[in-house]
Amino acid sequence: MKNKWLAVPYVVWMAIFVVAPLVLVVIYAFTARSGGFTLENFTAMGEYAAVFGRSFFLALIATLVCILLGYPLAYFLSREGSGMRRIATMLIMLPMWMNFLLRTYSWMSILENTGLLNTFFKSIGLFALLNRTFGTNIEYFHMINTQGAIVLGMVYNFLPFMILPIYTVIEKIDYRIIEAAQDLGANSRQVFRKVIFPLSLPGVLSGITMVFVPAVSTFAIPRLLGGGMVTMLGDLIEAQFMGSAYNPYLGSAISLVMMVIVLVCMAVMNRFGEGEEGAVVL
């Protein structure tokens, strides 16, 4: 039973397929195309500063929107009866089981210039009305291939990852603590602000991680909903490894910088969470 040698195969496996690849990323990041040590890959990154900024900005907005939508939902859900809670959590998880590419694709058909929303607006005469009142001449709203569409796609795909951890944490709060607060004279607003919200923070933190990390590194969502007009970090990395501009050295450098920034953000956030058992892995 107590046999630590059983772990040896997996430790070797991790060394080869988890640690070594990351070491390779670091080595490649400091290697020139012609071989030999260089810092060029990092100095060349200056021209991509805008991409870095845009990626972190869009991912941040998507994360904020997810909190604003997800927190109230998780909170109200936790106060429902057990039957309703079971059905609702199932309904939240169900879309997660469909590949995110399918879900993103459906937004393509909704947001297109000749897509469902615009067809709908046209059929209720919205464009005719607008054109008449403002003297404009619009046929459709430009929605796809914008940064807004990308944020929408991220929120849509990652919202369940925000709702579920928050819900799990709030649901586990001992109801007697809330009653105690009420007995001590707290009104419902104070109960929420001083008891429920602080206790639910670990859930929010793990939700932020689960939304922000995939959002900042995604390349499929900007490719499909941004139509290649809006480049994000993921696209940039993908282009270095799979595209015609094959340059794994630059790609590794970008990956490394992204990884370090994300790690620093997470570390700062967890410090802010005061080292509580923050990771609620589903």
Added chain:
Amino acid sequence: MALVFLFLYAPIFVLIVFSFNATKSRSIWAGFSLQWYVKLFSDAAIMDALRTTLLVSVLASLIACVAGTAASIGFYAMRRKTRSVLMTVNNIPLTNADIITGVSLSLLFVLAVNAFNATLGDALGVRWAQGFITLLIAHITFDIPYVILSVLPKLRQLDPNVYEAAQDLGATGPAAFRKVILPDLMPGIINGLLIAFTMSIDDFVISYFTAGSQVSTLAMEIYSMARRKISPEINAISTLLFVSVLVLLVLINARQGRQEKLAKRQKAALTPKK
């Protein structure tokens, strides 16, 4: 709350409705038809990708299940300090962005493939390229951490005396493990297997970077179709997937509900009536 659910489901509903559309249009309804389903099942590339996806998911999750369980038992036997270091490494693929896991593995695979082709491959006259093997290795690598995360807590809940009691009663080590420990771990192992399987089925990013140009998974096919913009077969895939997941979830839920009811009834029957 209802609005959020509308937001979550309206796009899926749209996908399903237009999978039955008679024309290619994604916004104008032109009558009922099953032609996209027929087309889907006669598309050799998609059927091939489906086979690859199922094969790699089944193999990877089974291998990960066995390796992960063994590793968990090994981790459990270790000193706390060693274990926490190894668990940190174990969690790397979970916390890292998928794209990082994908590109880092692809760097390793490119090196390995080139090294092989330059030496042994040259000598034997064979050429190796990234393909099913590298895809499988990548999937096993990101599946095992999920198995460990679901088996290790079960090990911690175990009463260590039970194993010794079994041995005291004359069971050999392996027999005691099989008859006493394994049944207790089973829920965790099954749970880990299921999580690993769904992660494999659902993965796009890591597969995309490690599958090479010869094999492709369903998610990769969907991506290339979605980039071509209008592909009603995608709607048909979505509908089939959605329906099967829905049926599965309802079945699991019904079973859980029934078990809970049964447990309640048994409890009621066991408590003496006044």
